[in-house]
Amino acid sequence: MKRLPIVHARNRGSQANRGSQANRWFPSNRWFPSNRDGSPWIARALRITNVRIAAQIFFFALFVFLLWCTWFSRLGGYPVSLFLELDPLVGFATALSTSTVYRWLWRGLFVLVPTLLLGRVFCNWMCPYGTLHQFIGFVFNIRTNAQDIEANRYRPSYQLKYIVLAVFVVLALFGSLQIGLLDPICLLVRSFTVALMPALDAGTLELAERMQAQGLDPELSLLLFAPGAPDARVFAGAWFAGLLLLGLVGMNLVVPRFFCRVLCPLGAFLGVLSRWSLWRIDRDPTKCTDCDLCLKSCEGAADPQAALRKSECFVCFNCIDDCPEDALSFKRAPLPIQDRIVGSLRHGTARLFGRKLISKIPETELRAPQVARRRWVFASLAGVLAYPFLRLSKAVNKRGFDEKAIRPPGSVAEEEFLERCIKCDQCINVCPTNVLQPSTLAEAGLEGLWTPVMDFSVGFCQLNCTLCSEVCPTGAIQKTSIERKLGLKEHKDTGPVRVGTAFFNRGRCLPWSMETPCVVCEEVCPVTPKAIGTYDVDITRWDGSKVTLNRPYMRPELCIGCGICEHECPVLDDAAVYVTAIGESRDANRSLLLKAARKT
Ligand code: SF4
């Protein structure tokens, strides 16, 4: 396939003159031959598609770097949730569901403004998920050029993303934020957090172990996403998140950019906005020979060979690069030309501004997404119906809550939590103890799927840690200071943040049911004074030996639900002390004790 640098035919004369000048600065040699049109090799190197690829590599590397920094020993002030904050759909949907714009979510303007000027540049210049799909599609592409051209034509199924967007927007209006299920940045952060990074860490640790066995001492901790963690992290449902990532990425082999073209709600959101964009790809029908070669690498399936679908165009510039006639260019507000054509297309006498029309297709743009009005109505109705369906779950229903839906410290009350949490799992990524887990259907129902809950069999909430509240981009976990968490200084009156309360299962507790001394839970309880106390009981055991048992008891007014007692309990499979969500301080209705008792 012939590849030309972007040099417009009409400029070729002057380009050649400039080329001879530039050739002096960038002389050609064996490795860097000059271009066929006489322009210097630098023109080829600085081709806009190359600049775009450089931008994609930069943003993907930045994304991975920020994930790598989302660990307590590396945090150091980096804006680790930057991509989530830049995501305009996150800002828009949370503004709909909460009527507020939390902290840094205004950064979405950095994507919105270029979209209104240039179209969906985010999709093919910045989005790390888009880059991943494009890369996989490129590496495993075994199609011929002709098959590529067919695969990159627009298909009606690409409307689905607008339906998905409409459903999510209606749900957000009702206060159920579900965009995180499919938003590309949330999806990618979540997939990296619960599946890819733990797998890479486990692999790196295994490699280090094997090298050590060979007498080598590799310094691989720099490669670890969670250095210093006692073991590679584990997450509930990691297999599913991994399979989903594999499945969506694998679909590129069937339909190029499957996720971006068919499912992505952010792409749909930007597509709706880009109908007003000032610049767009413009086709000159006096040069276009209808060869369709511009479809060969069209990322968005935007039909640049006919009427450009502005809402689908990813502004990848591949079409300009691939056009052998220089019929395509990126122009500011090009004029609609249909009305300016004189003569008959059918009889080959059509002329535009005095020049003969070569293309048989006079239309050059389709602005709005091609979704029938009744489909918008259907999608909105589906959103309305989905809302009560989601809220039916006991886990999120006002009339009951799941005892295991224990939210991180600083979380807002459950209803508002579901209005804010985008299921990005950034909090889960930063948690140094691995206690935060993506919830399954059992704890938080379909509506709260993948929102963070605590699992004390895996970890516990560290007393002097508020990291999850630092990185949450939407305020589902409000930024919380250590003083606020522990109820110190000016927070003395409100007391510490409680995430739940611990209970004893006497049937499994060693001193209670097995006449065996144990004080682990009392020892590890981190609050002062301790929430777990013991009293001595002298007993005669079955074999006649005398033993003093320290039988534990709980002081619920002191318990903050940190879960270290459950985590450290020697009864490993089903701990004799366990924490449930009752008593959490984020919701006055979930108090276990009367206020007076709490104050003691
Ligand atoms: S505050 Fe608790 S839950 Fe949050 S990151 Fe720290 S240890 Fe994990």
Ligand code: SF4
């Ligand atoms: S609570 Fe966690 S998963 Fe939810 S938005 Fe905040 S950081 Fe993301």
